[in-house]
Amino acid sequence: MTASALPVPRLHIVTGKGGTGKTSVAAALALALAGPGRRVLLAEVEGRQGIAPLFGTASLGYEERHLAAGAGGGEVFGQSVGADEALLDYLTMFYRLGSAGRALQKFGAIDFATTIAPGLRDILLTGKLKEAVSRTESGRMAYDAVVLDAPPTGRVVKFLNVTVESGRLAKTGPIGKHSRSVARLLHSSQMAVHLVTTPAAMPVQETVDAHRELMAADLPVGRIILNKVTGAKPAEITPDELEAGLASAGLVPDAALVAGLMSEYESARAEIRAVDAYRDRLEQLGRRVEELPLIPEGVDLSGLYQLARELTPRLGGQDAH
Amino acid sequence: MRTELDIDALLGDEGKHVIACCGSGGVGKTTTAAALALRAAEAHGRRTVVLTIDPARRLAQSLGMEALDNTPRPVAGVRDGSLDAMMLDMKRTFDEVVASHTSKDRAAEIFANPFYQAVSSTFSGTQEYMAMEKLGQLRATGRWDLIVLDTPPSRSALDFLDAPARLARFLDGRIIRLLSASTPGARRSMLSLMGASAAVFTRVFNKVLGGHLLTDVAEFTASLEDTFGGFRKRAEATFRALQDDQTSFLVIAAPEPAAVGEAVYFTRRLTEEHMPLDGMILNRLTPVDADLSAERALGAAAQLEEADPADPVAAVLRTHADLARRRTAEERVAARYEAACPKVPQRWLPSLGVEVVDLEDLRAFGAAAVGTQTRPDQT
Numbered sequence: 001m002t003a004s005a006l007p008v009p010r011l012h013i014v015t016g017k018g019g020t021g022k023t024s025v026a027a028a029l030a031l032a033l034a035g036p037g038r039r040v041l042l043a044e045v046e047g048r049q050g051i052a053p054l055f056g057t058a059s060l061g062y063e064e065r066h067l068a069a070g071a072g073g074g075e076v077f078g079q080s081v082g083a084d085e086a087l088l089d090y091l092t093m094f095y096r097l098g099s100a101g102r103a104l105q106k107f108g109a110i111d112f113a114t115t116i117a118p119g120l121r122d123i124l125l126t127g128k129l130k131e132a133v134s135r136t137e138s139g140r141m142a143y144d145a146v147v148l149d150a151p152p153t154g155r156v157v158k159f160l161n162v163t164v165e166s167g168r169l170a171k172t173g174p175i176g177k178h179s180r181s182v183a184r185l186l187h188s189s190q191m192a193v194h195l196v197t198t199p200a201a202m203p204v205q206e207t208v209d210a211h212r213e214l215m216a217a218d219l220p221v222g223r224i225i226l227n228k229v230t231g232a233k234p235a236e237i238t239p240d241e242l243e244a245g246l247a248s249a250g251l252v253p254d255a256a257l258v259a260g261l262m263s264e265y266e267s268a269r270a271e272i273r274a275v276d277a278y279r280d281r282l283e284q285l286g287r288r289v290e291e292l293p294l295i296p297e298g299v300d301l302s303g304l305y306q307l308a309r310e311l312t313p314r315l316g317g318q319d320a321h
Numbered sequence: 322m323r324t325e326l327d328i329d330a331l332l333g334d335e336g337k338h339v340i341a342c343c344g345s346g347g348v349g350k351t352t353t354a355a356a357l358a359l360r361a362a363e364a365h366g367r368r369t370v371v372l373t374i375d376p377a378r379r380l381a382q383s384l385g386m387e388a389l390d391n392t393p394r395p396v397a398g399v400r401d402g403s404l405d406a407m408m409l410d411m412k413r414t415f416d417e418v419v420a421s422h423t424s425k426d427r428a429a430e431i432f433a434n435p436f437y438q439a440v441s442s443t444f445s446g447t448q449e450y451m452a453m454e455k456l457g458q459l460r461a462t463g464r465w466d467l468i469v470l471d472t473p474p475s476r477s478a479l480d481f482l483d484a485p486a487r488l489a490r491f492l493d494g495r496i497i498r499l500l501s502a503s504t505p506g507a508r509r510s511m512l513s514l515m516g517a518s519a520a521v522f523t524r525v526f527n528k529v530l531g532g533h534l535l536t537d538v539a540e541f542t543a544s545l546e547d548t549f550g551g552f553r554k555r556a557e558a559t560f561r562a563l564q565d566d567q568t569s570f571l572v573i574a575a576p577e578p579a580a581v582g583e584a585v586y587f588t589r590r591l592t593e594e595h596m597p598l599d600g601m602i603l604n605r606l607t608p609v610d611a612d613l614s615a616e617r618a619l620g621a622a623a624q625l626e627e628a629d630p631a632d633p634v635a636a637v638l639r640t641h642a643d644l645a646r647r648r649t650a651e652e653r654v655a656a657r658y659e660a661a662c663p664k665v666p667q668r669w670l671p672s673l674g675v676e677v678v679d680l681e682d683l684r685a686f687g688a689a690a691v692g693t694q695t696r697p698d699q700t
Contacts (some may be wrong), residue, residue, distance in 0.1 A: 016346025019605075050579055152346055201676040228454065235633035245634025249621035251613070260611030261637050267608070267674050268640045296646040298578070298654065306573060 009192035011185065012135050012147045015156040015210065018194030018204040021227045023050040024299045025196045025292065026149040028307035032315060034070020038144040039148035041132050042067060043079045045125045045159075050149060051078055056301055064132075068301070071308035077143075079132075090178075110219075123162045123179040129253060130182045133190070153195065153210040160186050160193070161217050192222030197282070199229060199275040204282065211285050224287045228294040229275055230268065237265070290314055323659050326600035326666035329691045332361040332467075337569050339458065341470040344573035345583040348606040351678045352686065353573050354471035355406075359680065360687035362402035363531035370405040370459060374452050375426040381408060381638050384680070391417075393459070398680050405465070414451040415441040425648060448473045451557040460562070563596060570598045572665075574658065575605040585661040601667040602690070603655055607647040608671035615645035 012029060015021035023044075041064060044051050053061050055067050060080035067078040091146035135142040151159050162179045185191060193214055197207040207224065214221050239258050246253035246261075282289045292310055294305045322668045327353045331337065333457060342354040351373055358371035384396050384406050393405035419437075420428045431437050441447060452473055459468055562568070570591055574584035591598040622638040629635075655669065670689055677686055 004361070015364075018345065019577070020347070023579070030439045053578055053582070147576055201678070235631075235636045237633040237637060242634055242637060245625060245632065245637075246621070249624050249634070249638075251617065251621050257611050257613060260609075261613075263610045264644055265637045265640050268644075270674075294647075296650060298641050 009190060009220070010143075010145050011129060011191040012145060012222065013104070013150045013156070013160065013191065013193040014147060014196060015150040015153050015193060016208045016225075017153050020196045020198045020203050021299070022152070022196040023048075024054060024151045024304065024307065025194075025225050025227055026147050026305050027051060028311055029055050030145075030147040030193070031068065031071045031304055031308035032311040033145045033147065034076050035072035035312075036074060038070065038072070038074035039077065039142065040070060040074060041077045041079060041143045041146045042149070043081055043129060043132070043146065044149040045081050045083075046151060047080060047082055049080065050081070054299065054301065054304060059321070061088075071305055071312055074144075082127045083121040083124045086128045086248045087120075090124060114211065122159050123182060126160065126162055127178055128184065129183045130185050133185065141305075150193075153206045154195070156210065157213045157217050157219065160219055161262030162186070187218055189220060192220050194222045194225060196225045196227050197278075199271070199278045204278045207282065208285065211287075219286075221287055224282050224285065224289045224291055225272055225292060226275075226279060227292045229291050230271060230294050234269055234272060239317075257265050270317075288314075322665075324666040326668040327602075328357070328602075328668060329360075331569060331599055332357060332367070333365040334569075335466070336400040337567060338465075339456065339465065339468045339470060339568040340567065341472060341563070341570050342573050343472045343570060343587060345580050348573050348575040348580050350573045351471050351676070352683070353571075353602055353604065353690075354469050356683045356686040357571075357676070358406075358467075358692060359396075359399065359404055359683045360470040360691070362404040362690075363400050363684070364687075366402045366465070368403050369467045369469060370407065370465045371469045371471065372407055372409060372452070372455060372459065374409040374411075374448060374473040381406075384683075391455075396680075403503070409448070409452055409455055411448045411451045413685050414455050415447065418451075418454060435579070453563075457559050457562065520609065564594070566597055568597055572594050572598065572601045574603050574655075575602060576603060576655045578654055578657075581654055581657050584658055588658075588662045588665055598665060600668065601658060601662070603658075603667060604672065605668045606651055606655075606669055606671045607644055608674060609641075609644050609648045611641055613641060613645070615642040615649070618642040618645065 009151045012026075012033070014022050014026035014029060015024070027042060030040045034040040042051060049059050051067075055078070057067065057078075061080045062080065062085040063080060064077045064079045067076045070076050129146060129148060132143060133146050136265050166210070171210050195210055197203040211224075212220060239262055242261060243253040243258050246257070251257070279289055279291075290311065292307055295306065296301070299307070331340070340354075340357060342350050342357070344350050354373065355371055358369045361367045362369040372393075391407065391410040393407040396404045396406050416692065419431055423431070437492065452470070456468065456470055459465065563570075572584045572591075573589055574580045586662075588598060588601070618638040619642045622632075622635040622642065623640070625632040625635040658665075668690065670686075673682070673685060673689065675682060677683060
């Protein structure tokens with residue numbers, strides 16, 4: 001990478017409506033980014049534990065841990081960031097609060113502090129991500145990229161827009177200062193929010209809405225990922241032709257089978273037309289729309305590598321904005 | 322063999338006054354709640370109201386209503402019976418609770434407090450608590466035979482059970498008391514009771530959060546002290562109301578590992594809390610119309626493609642094989658629920674293949690849900 005190259009986002013925030021497969025896409029993206037010699041951190045917040053089952057591994061904790069080999073020879077690490085632990089971590093780091101920190105936790109004060117100030121929770125979580133993005137280890141960056149399986153589209157702007165909350169709740173003090181430095185990262189070209197959707201009306205609508213909200217909040221949008229696209233070949237066929245074809249292939253073409261297959265094929269073709277319409281709508285947002293196939297068997301580790309291989313060739317030449 | 326959930330029997334049960342639909346995000350919870358409410362009104366003649374909490378206003382779209390406010394409004398186009406719908410405005414509900422429990426001046430003081438603004442609009446748990454509050458209010462009017470509740474789109478389905486208690490515990494808890502004690506004019510004894518911990522707490526948090534936040538919180542809680550008092554009691558009462566047998570919980574899921582896992586976890590919690598769980602509805606199964614195994618379809622397709630790689634019949638067979646494989650994978654995932662919760666009646670619903678956007682779609686969804694037809698009219 002030369003100095004004149006466009007800044008490549010190092011923090012990838014992956015969001016989407018529930019059910020669109022944002023966790024799978026985030027995991028596949030992490031695998032795809034882990035090229036030769038690269039280290040990538042895949043993180044989740046809110047204790048959802050969505051990552052571990054995909055990789056077939058035990059629940060993730062606050063400690064970063066090796067998850068899998070990257071699709072290109074690098075390494076992927078996983079972490080589940082909790083606000084309570086992040087606050088303790090933060091207090092320990094800045095105030096050397098060893099045992100006092102634990103006393104506070106026992107007293108319920110940590111829980112109290114992270115719940116009274118809703119912004120605080122998000123500042124701590126995003127702050128931990130910033131720390132991972134900027135950490136150095138023996139003279140090099142600890143991670144080449146950090147991928148976050150973020151809260152769903154409906155909440156992501158509030159989650160990322162820490163300046164607003166912190167301005168209201170913590171004008172002074174280190175949290176206020178800290179949140180401003182996190183905000184600088186989140187509003188820079190070092191970061192990109194990727195929106196995951198499926199070809200269906202509500203997820204596409206939420207994507208369009210989220211895109212508008214992100215733009216309004218001055219948060220950089222990266223790619224739009226159209227996930228779970230089914231691949232059926234469009235072909236014209238009549239019931240009679242189908243019946244004859246089935247017979248020639250050695251199947252018994254009774255009326256129910258022919259009608260069932262015709263109806264399925266009609267739906268599949270309607271779905272293809274719908275996908276085209278949704279793709280057009282998404283392309284109007286002016287971002288690159290990447291398609292990922294639906295994996296009929298459901299997504300497991302092999303499926304993640306398959307999705308990662310789909311993504312890898314498209315990662316070059318990141319959009320500048 | 323799983324026990325089939327009889328949805329019509331549940332909707333027509335005169336003894337049931339609340340049906341709460343719970344589940345993780347993206348499983349069709351809002352659509353299911355609206356469809357069940359419509360069916361209860363039209364097929365069972367029950368005066369029904371559906372209460373949704375979804376900020377995406379999906380139910381508003383489904384019911385063809387442009388704006389849902391914090392009061393139930395009649396839904397136009399309902400054939401028989403009556404259906405009202407409302408969307409919860411969390412902030413307004415909180416304001417109403419405050420206003421109804423205190424003097425006008427005191428309420429104005431509370432509303433102006435920055436911490437109140439934060440709690441009433443963004444506190445995680447406020448939405449769930451206010452949903453409980455609104456449910457209690459709607460129930461108390463006696464205007465409806467049945468209230469169908471679409472639970473908040475929480476980060477986990479469990480928040481719905483835990484958050485009201487957490488908010489109540491928080492507003493009524495010892496730290497709040499401690500803080501109220503440190504405001505001018507309040508009882509000093511509290512502070513001395515807590516002694517050293519209080520000092521550590523206040524020092525650290527003033528330092529970390531900046532001084533004014535704790536002052537806001539302290540003022541807020543001091544003004545709440547004499548107005549609410551029993552915040553916790555109130556939350557507990559609503560929670561208990563959900564345990565009576567006039568309430569029915571339905572767990573909604575989709576055939577994906579995370580959603581099914583969440584459904585299992587939620588079922589266990591409901592059982593532990595003695596909540597009346599009546600069944601599980603599995604949405605979004607891939608519809609398969611032809612009775613032919615994926616293997617045979619693929620074999621036949623391969624045979625046809627040997628003669629003509631672009632054979633359209635092969636394309637049709639491959640489309641079917643994909644659907645059949647998807648369905649098999651989904652059923653394997655869904656079977657985890659039965660293994661974990663064998664006693665809970667279930668209803669599996671293939672997706673309609675169309676977006677549910679209007680009353681007609683909701684009607685078709687309801688009809689499919691009770692099994693009078695497996696696919697919607699393809700008109």
